[in-house]
Amino acid sequence: MRLIQLRDDGGDIRVGVIEGEVVRLLDGVDSIWALANAAIAAGRSLDDEAATRAGATTLAYAPLLREGRVLGPLHHPDPAHCLVTGTGLTHLGSAAARDAMHQKLQQQAEEGTLTDSMRMFQWGVEGGMPAPGTAGAQPEWFYKGDGQIVVPPGAPLRSPDFALDGGEEPELVGLYVIGPDGTPHRLGYALGNEFSDHVTERQNYLYLAHSKLRTCAVGPELRTGPLPADLRGTSRLRRDGAVVWEKPFLTGEANMCHSLENLEYHHFKYAAHRRPGDVHLHFFGTATLSFADGVRAQPGDVFEIEIAELGAPLANPLQVVPAGFAPGGVRAL
Structure with missing residues (x-):
């Protein structure tokens, strides 16, 4: 449905x-x-x-x-009770990229030069698909914000003026409501644009947390029931109506190094994430970015993401806005 x-x-x-x-x-x-x-x-x-x-x-x-x-397809009446989060280093990319990644992992492991990020990716490749009902490798996890940061389909993705970049991340999103007894209930899945600041993140991986504190978009549709294991979509960037960048992207468990069940377990194992009534919007990661191809989005550009199995495309323009806060803005009482 x-x-x-x-x-x-x-x-x-x-x-x-x-x-x-x-x-x-x-x-x-x-x-x-x-x-x-x-x-x-x-x-x-x-x-x-x-x-x-x-x-x-x-x-x-x-x-x-x-x-x-x-x-958007799911919200809580009180935005503070909607937690927006995600996991990274979860996708294998294309078959060619996958083979190259495995070769690079093997070479770096032999040379003792694996970075922390590559080591975490390797843990996922080796242990992210455990048997059902068992825990596998723990993924990278990040916090994006509460329900206030989620914009509807078609609305601007607002980038603060202190940001160094504002780029799309086309992703699959899991939508959840916590039941009265603390049990997480998955309602289904939706398209998502996990909009981030990739220049800030590239300065140092410890800036990942800063780079993720941005608006994001989910929807338009919620698809219930199981997903196909192999999902193939398209991510594009439009400028003045013309497509300036376009690329296919892969998602679904056939293209991931973590099972969805494993990613869900490592999110909901924390008691604070099982508060009755709360909403959770959880991004499952991507392997395709316009930023990685040297493209820099400009204000007014429109990000467009689509996967046929998830219905209508998700399109949002980029808007740069004043942060509304300056150094020295904290008042002592």
Whole structure:
């Protein structure tokens, strides 16, 4: 099932099921978070709960996207109760890149010159796909922010004026709600742009945490159920309407060195990440960046990410904004 959140003709937030070129509105819920909590309480799947609430009203899907009325597919009424996080060094890339990476790992291991990042990647290659129900290698993990940093499809990705770069990261995102007993419930998956500052990160890997504290985008759609193991998408950058960079990208477990179950375990093993009612948006990583090809995005450029299995593309323009804070801005009480 493909679910979205949208604003109806009266401006209210509604949940819709995509049926071809139309969206069927659900009755009795004003968010996918509310739908998920109802499903948990009733002991039903998200699909079954949505089916019980299918209404008679339908809206054309394309105009909703065009008019900016489609919201991100999951939010918490209180943004502080939405945790946005991610894992890196999780993807193998293309077959050619994979072979080159394995050769480089082997050579550096023999020479004793493995960097910390490459060593962590090697741990994933060797132990990131454990048997189901067992823990494998621990991945890189990072914090992006709370629900305030998530922008809707079509809205600008705001880069603070102190940033050294603002570049896309096309990724698969897991969407979760924590049940009343502390059990994480995966609602499904969505496209994501885990927008980051790659110049800052390249200065020193210890600046990774700084580089990730940026806005991001998720959606437009939430896909329920299992995913194909091999997902192939396209990431592109448009400038003044013309494509200035485009590249395919691979994701899904067939193209990763960690299983999704292993990444989920290492995120939710922390009790603080299992607080009842909370929402989690977790980015699973990528191996494709325009920055890696020497491309620098400019204000007004539009990032566009698509994977056919995840529905409509995710497009967001880049906007540079004042940080709103200066040195000496802290007041003593």
